[in-house]
C-alpha cells in the first residue's frame with residue numbers, strides 16, 4: 001500500500017525495520033530515513049547536507065527537498081515529501097536520471113573541492129543528446145537552482 005503521509009520521528013537510532021509512515025530524522029548524524037512510500041518497504045536513507053537533501057521542520061511536519069528518486073530500486077518511485085504529505089512525481093527517463101546524477105556530482109565537486117578544473121578528465125560523465133555542454137553554465141550557477149528543477153521532475 002502506498003504511504004500518503006510521513007510523521008517525523010526525531011531519533012539517533014533508527015529502528016530495524018523502520019515503520020511505514022514515519023520519517024526518522026537524526027540531527028546528530030544529519031541523516032533521515034524512511035521506507036519507500038510505494039509500499040515496497042525498501043529503506044530510503046537520505047543524507048542531509050548542502051549538496052544532498054534539506055530537511056524543513058515546521059514544528060509539526062517535515063519536508064525534504066529535493067524530491068526522492070528511488071532509481072536504484074526496482075519500483076523506480078519518485079516523490080516529494082511536502083509538509084509530511086507524499087506528493088507523487090512522474091518517473092524519470094534513464095537519460096533524465098543520468099543528468100540528475102551528473103548534476104549531483106557536479107554540485108558535490110563544487111562544494112567540496114571548488115569548481116572542477118577540467119571536466120574532460122572525467123571519463124564517466126554522461127553524454128547526453130542535445131549537447132549537454134550547453135547546459136553547463138546554468139548548472140554551474142549553483143546547486144540550489146538544480147534542486148528546484150529536480151523537484152519539478154520535468
Ligand SMILES: [Zn+2]
Pocket residue numbers: 036037038039040041042070073075076077
Ligand atoms: Zn518502492
